[in-house]
Amino acid sequence: MVQSEQVREYQYADLLPDDLRDRLDAWDPDDEDDDRPDCQNDLSLAPGWKVGGFANWSLTDPYPMNWAFCGTGKILTFTAASADGNGTDCSWRPLEEDPDSSPDTVGVQLGRGYSLDTFRCPESFDHPRPPLCGSPADQCARTHRARATLA
Template identity: 40%
Template sequence: MTRTTPPRPIDVEALFPELAAYRGTTTRLHPRPGSPQISAGSVGGPMLWPANEPWPVCSEAHSRGRGQRPVDIHRYRRVLATAWARNRAPDPEERELLKALHREHRISEASETDPLPMIGLAQLYRRDVPDLPTGPGGCDLLQVFWCPFKAHGPDRYDLALHLRWRRSSEVGEVLTLQPQPPVVESEGFVPEPCVLHPEQVVTYPFADPDFLPEDLCARIEAWDAAQEEAEQSTDESAAGPTGYQYDLSIPPGWRVGGFASWHATDPYPMDCRTCGTPMRLLLTIDSLEWDGGSRSWKPLEDRLPAHRCAMPTEVTAGRFGELNVFACPTTPDHPHRWSIQ
């Protein structure tokens, strides 16, 4: 099923004509639970990975000997979904099973220092995603992995991300038995297999003087404040006021390209550490496809109460935020950077 973003509640360029010069596009991926094929783009699906190429691993010596098993996480989600599909809480037998599946496990101490297989998070084909740039050497496939533990880097809270570009036509024999880590730090690192329904939409920069003229930002801020004041003076408060940041500029959810949101921190430079070029947003990994503040972006096909797809991938970035991955626009194989909002 395709996914269709509703028209924006207000024509933002009619309000602020200067924004036409900053108009861009982003491709909403609209991941939804399913059975993705190895030859298709996906979140949490099988990777088109060569049989003769080593799988990405993490060699950091974090506390990986204790955690949850991916197989238990997937089963836990299935049991819970089955119970709520009956419109009631899990029965006593299901609750005992859920507790057992949520139990922490240990692996042998010898395994704690072995290279840990990374989790295949997403693969994206340029043929399906209009805003996915061409990779180095004409690569048409981007594969994204991460380590299911946070303890990396000097502050021991960094994520370990691995991006691999490749030409899909040159893969040859595919690795069928794809490695999985024996345990993960938390279930938010384990994606549910999701098929993608890419849709390109219009987007505008985050309203900050780093990205838009200062006087335009001030007018947008004043307009937002007036919208909130008008909403508070009426009884029609269920939907909330229309705002630039949440309704008119940057859509929520997994997406490729466009502009990054900086709603949790002040913007800071994202320059390539190899060549100094300002980097561009490559991919946004979002914990939620929409929430109470961004419901106007909820696809038309998900408007029925039965479509509870706010968190279809089960992936969480930070404290239910979004992970923005940036890439060098001049040399795509330069090391990426990221921020969590």
């Protein structure tokens, strides 16, 4: 059963302005014995399935996510995730849930336990989505511009 709740997220730390990121680094706990929450894992990016919010770049460094058709930056639409938490001590876990229960409440496995993010163009829903064609991005972009011109 899906139990949705509204939460506030903040951008991945490496995408924040340098001065803000420096202040957060100074605030973050230096050792595991500190009871303060970690900004990146506990306060900014909610794990699990979500609509909207921000992408988690923990497996790769952030890179520009611009829509090939118009050059506009993509925004996250939906995330499907293999787990609903960051382990059994996940600070995002609802208080009413058993803290010792598995973070795998959904029963979905994506790859080796990852997430699938879908993005959209914020300028227009009419802009074509990039194809899942496996060809280089610039070739896909040329194909879409040609198709849009013919349409």
